[in-house]
Amino acid sequence: MKNQQKYVDRHRIALFLICFGSLCLSSCKSKDERPEKNHDASKPVVLTSFYPQEGGARDKILLDGENFGTDPGKIKVYFNNAKASVISSSGERIYAIVPRLPGANPRISVVVGEDSVTYNDSFAYHTQAQVSTVTGNGKMNFKPGTLSEAEVYGKYLELDAEGNIFMSWRDGGNPATFGVARINEQQNIVTPLIESEATGRILFANGLTVDRKTGMLTAAHESTKEVIFTFDPREAWYPRQRNVKFSAADLSSIVDADRYKNFITFCPYDGHLYTRYRDGRVAKINPETMEAKIVYKGPYGSQYGQAINPAKPWLLYITLHSNANPTEFRQGISVLDLRDPNGTGGFKRLNAPGGSGFRDGPLADALFNYPKDIKFDNSGNMFVADYGNHCIRMVSADNIVTTVAGQPGKPGYKDGGPVESLFNQPWGVAVNEQGDIYIADWSNARIRKLVIE
Structure with missing residues (x-):
């Protein structure tokens, strides 16, 4: 890893000197001496080479070819499906910035007008990551x-x-307590929003959800069919109990023995909340009126995680427990299309069957070991707390699974780069607007932070 970093750093320095020299030469010329070259739509865009051939996010890259035109606003560059920032173009050379997390061995494409071409060689993308501890000292x-x-x-x-950062906890301490807390790095504070002892718990919370436009935080009461709690930032996140309004038929269809709803998720596609009961019923809830209806009945089983993909906000992703039935859905990642939940696509598993394993690669072949919480960044990359493998996995927007932090099968506690960092049964994940990943490292009793560049 260190040799690789030195290699990348040397190329960054070399590229900076090239770009700096080019800028100095161009600054010696007046604007009139640098004529614009328009893209000629009657001729093809030709690609010849790019430099450097490897690097990471935010690195500079030079793309050589012909017929680009000199207007950077009319040029698009993609690394797989990830869009790069185009800084300038001479007509034969594009100066761009490598995007974050483009996926494995990205191919570089240049789009000008109606012309789209791709370099023959792929770019060797190096994920640069760092794990740090936000709060917690190991005491449960x-x-x-x-x-x-x-x-x-x-x-x-x-x-x-x-x-x-909003955190739900349960079972820890003596006596055991349950609650929801707010963590803020800038304010250097951890404070409870709701807390109670096990014998008189008010809210039994697992998964949390936030409407990022309004800031409204919502938690489902796991063991009460109709109850959810909301925390409005305009009221300093004061907890309010809300009762979901089902029709009599829908309410009675949820059997008491399987009433447990571990998650609730805000869907920006239609502005509704979605929760799922252990019997497989998925409910759609209006967050204003609390009116709700059952929109889908899928496989039985407790849940580990639930999330909406912001790049495709009509897709609800779910990870199911080892008690799922049919067994094909156990310990896997599945998806439900909310546009037509009872349509032909239905509820389908995305990764390979046969849990309690570890395998990176295409999602259809990948294995996880008790995958728990899942969350997405704004580009559609999914991050998975792979509890049984003690690591954080990523499913890229083009469905390639990689391990981005932790050492598979090796529990421990250690901050640092992706190879040396260690986790112990990570349970929860969340991703901020900048793409930083926060991890509830459960058996280490800490909140960790993973920054990927």
């Missing part, structure tokens, strides 16, 4: 305070657009 307890003083035992996480 909840205690508010500054980030250095607080004790956390978080299972699930969510973030709003303002940088607040």
Whole structure:
């Protein structure tokens, strides 16, 4: 890893000197001496080479060829499906910035007008990541305070657009407590929003969801069919109990023995909340009126995670427990199309059957080991807390699975780069607007942060 980093750094320095020299030469010429070259639509765009051949996010890259034109606003560059920033063009050379997380061995495409061409060689993309600890000291307890003083035992996480981290916890401490807390790095604070002891718990919360436009935080009461809680930032996140309004037929269809709803998710596609009961019923809830209806009945089973893909916000992703039935859905990642949940696509598993394994690669071949919470960044990359493998996995927008932090099968606690970092049964994940990943490292009783560039 160190040799690889030195190699990349040397190329960055060389590229900076090339670009700096070019800028100096061009600055010696007046604007009139640098005539514009329009793209000629009657001739093809030709690609010849690019430099460097490898690197990471935010690195500079020079793309050589012909008939690009000199207007950067009319040129698009993609690394697989990830769009790069185009800084300038001379007509024969494009100066661009490598995008974040383009997927494995990305191919570089240049689009000018109606012409789209791709380089023959792929770009060797190096993921550069760093894991750090936000708060927690290893004690399986909840205690508010500054980030250095607080004790956390978080299972699930969510973030709003303002940088607040919301954490649900349960079972930790003596006596055991249950609750939801707010963590803010900038304010250096961990504070509870709702907290109670196990004997008189008010809210039994697992997965959390935030409408990032309004900041509204919502948690489902796991063991009460109709109850959810909302936390409005305009009221300093004061908890309010809301009762979901089902028709008598829908309510009675949810059998008491399988009433458990571990998750609730806000869907920006239609502005509704979605929750799923253990019997496989999925409910659609109007967050304003609380009116709800059952829109789908799928496989039985408890849940580990649930998330909406912001790049395709009509897709609801779910990870199911090892008690799922049919067994083909156990310990896997499945998806439900909310546009037509009872249509031909239905509820389908995306990764290979046969849980309790580890395999990176195409999603259809990949294996996880008790995958728990899942969340997406704004580009459609999914991050998975792979509990049984003690690592964080990523499913790229083009469905390639890679391990981005932690050492598969090796539990422990260690900050640092992606290869040396260690986790112990990570349970929850959340992703902020910048693409930083927060992890509820459950058995380490800490909140960790993974920054990928």
